[in-house]
Amino acid sequence: xxxQDAARCPGPSSAPLDEGQAAELAKVFKALGDPLxxxxxxxxxxxxxxxxxxxxxxxxYYWVLPAALDRLAVFLKTPTAVEALT
Numbered sequence: 666x667x668x669q670d671a672a673r674c675p676g677p678s679s680a681p682l683d684e685g686q687a688a689e690l691a692k693v694f695k696a697l698g699d700p701l702x703x704x705x706x707x708x709x710x711x712x713x714x715x716x717x718x719x720x721x722x723x724x725x726y727y728w729v730l731p732a733a734l735d736r737l738a739v740f741l742k743t744p745t746a747v748e749a750l751t
Contacts, residue, residue: 693737 682690696713699706707727710716715734718727 690737690740693733 693713693715696706696709696715699709707716707718711718713733714730715737716727716729718725720726
């Protein structure tokens with residue numbers, strides 16, 4: 666993005682975040698960027714609401730929560746080439 670017109674490249678989100686949205690996104694990005702050890706990382710991802718799990722005997726099964734990823738994708742979406750030119 667270096668050397669491009671700032672008006673055409675507004676960044677990941679064009680609307681400002683309110684305090685609650687900013688706090689939620691901070692928690693999500695901290696969970697994504699803090700893989701100290703796997704069990705700790707999975708705990709952070711669960712606390713951030715990105716994954717859920719179920720214990721079956723001695724095994725724990727984890728899965729991604731699609732709605733959480735959809736909310737994150739809205740924030741991370743960059744404008745398409747057509748949107749950037751308008």
